[in-house]
Amino acid sequence: MSKYDFELDLNSANSLSLIAQEIRPCTSVLEFGPASGRLTKYLSEKKCKVSIVEIDEEAGNKSIQYAYKGFIGKEQGDIENYYWADNLDELFDYIIFADVLEHLKYPDEVLERCKEYLAPEGSILISIPNIAHNSIIIDLINDEFHYNELGLLDNTHLRFYTYKSFRRLLDKIGLVPIGQKAICLDVGENEINNQYTDVTKSIQSLLAQRNRGIAYQYVFKVIVQREHKFMNYDKLSDELQLVGKKNLEMTIYISEDNSSYNEIKKTSTLYASNEKSISINLSAFNNITGIRLDPMEKSCIIRVKHIHFLQNDMMVPIGICETNASYKKDNVYFFDTQDPQLYLDVVSAHIDNVCIEFEVLDFDLDDLYLSLLKEKDNMDKKTGKCLHELEIQRSNLLETKRNVDNLNLVLSHNNSIISDYRMQIEDYKKIKERLTYDNDKLTEFIVDKDNIIRLQQQDIELLKSKIVDLEKQLTKILNHKLWRFITRFVKY
DSSP states (O other): OOOOOOOOOSSOHHHHHHHHOOOOTOOOOEEEOTTTHHHHHHHHHHTOEEEESSOOHHHHHGGGGGOOOEOOOHHSGGGGGGGHHHHOOOEEEEEEEEEEEOOOSOOOHHHHHHGGEEEEEEEEEEEEOTTTTTHHHHHHHOOOOOOSSSSSTTOOOOOOOHHHHHHHHHHHTTTTEEEEEEEETTSSSSSSSSOOOGSSSHHHHHHHTTTTTTTEEEEEOOOOOOOOOOOHHHHGGGEEEEOOOOHHHEEEEEEEOOOOOOSSSSEEEETTOOEEEEEEEOTOOOOOSEEEEEOOSSOOOEEEEEEEEEEOOOOOOOOEEEEEEEEEETTTTEOOOOOOOOOEOOOOOOOSEEEEEEEEEEEEEOOHHHHHHHHHHHHHHHHHHHHHHHHHHHHHHHHHHHHHHHHHHHHHHHHHHHHHHHHHHHHHHHHHHHHHHHHHHHHHHHHHHHHHEEEHHHHHHHHHHHHHHHHHHHHHHHHHHHHHHHHHHHHO
């Protein structure tokens, strides 16, 4: 009996159940590696026309009873012999590779060949194991690598893929995903025998941050890309839908009519650490006056992108008014407690749903990280105090600067006045120089005049002396006897 001979489980998240959901009834299907025909049987019951290719003759003989056409055994059923390709003359709505490609030597060539048998609106459904699962990484860190009968390291696997490496393979051969899902199984929940505790806490923290670290399998729905071009796989990573493991619990506590929060009025939901959005129904509660959101019961670091309510079919954005986070930067909250809490800014209302867009950056923080976080919180408080004191000093300096600026204005005004005074002084100096010059000239003139007057006075004195002498002479003449004698005969 084949090791792949087990029942089809449509009630849980597994590769076959996700592929079965994609196939419409009454369609044509080419199924590679059907094993004992568990999916083939289900599809035939949906009135699908199924052709199969199976190398295991025993398993193929079981599945052929549900098939329209079959290629069984090592000669016809070996996919890479291409016997099927040479003997098919129809196009298929779906081509299935459920955990098959990793068993092939050249899966890219097989996929390339399959494009010839795909209907224009058809799609290829593929599931592959994830070689980059945290379980495998933990073993590699501990220098271990074990093949198993089944699972991620099935001992018949020839090819190993990560999400990105398989996306590159698809892009190389011109196939484009129009749907992609990751089936999540965490460490310790699969066939690999290890635990997160097998590595250090710092490595545990890094593993917890890996977006696809618990992706056990990937399921792709792909179509032929008509105009081939390469893509950026990082930008496409957000389109990956996670199914399966949800190991964290978010709880919302409700306050009605200002009542206190308690364990009765609450609602919870499970989610995976790499989920980005959660919507929680609150329609059972009336007149909500307060909401406390507990992201998980673990120490954690969370980025809250957006929170809104749905109220009467209207989206109402809501903020966070309080938290017990030990540190907050922008919209990232650091919790060093096992009971992280966010209080939403609620106005009394009836709320249908609360929608939270967020990102879990880390959780289950180790003691060193928590001590560093507390130390950082203490340092932030000290820094805040220092910043407050610096702000006071800055305010004082600004006041001093304003005073200095005012003094500079006064000084500038005074300098302007002084400049005016200096100009006036220069004018006065020029006037003084002119006056001094004029004074000197006047002084010279006066001196000259004084000299003239002195000379004239000398002349006057000389004339006076002469007059005196003449008067004396005249008196002498008049008094002379001869003059008196003459005057007798002279008539005036």
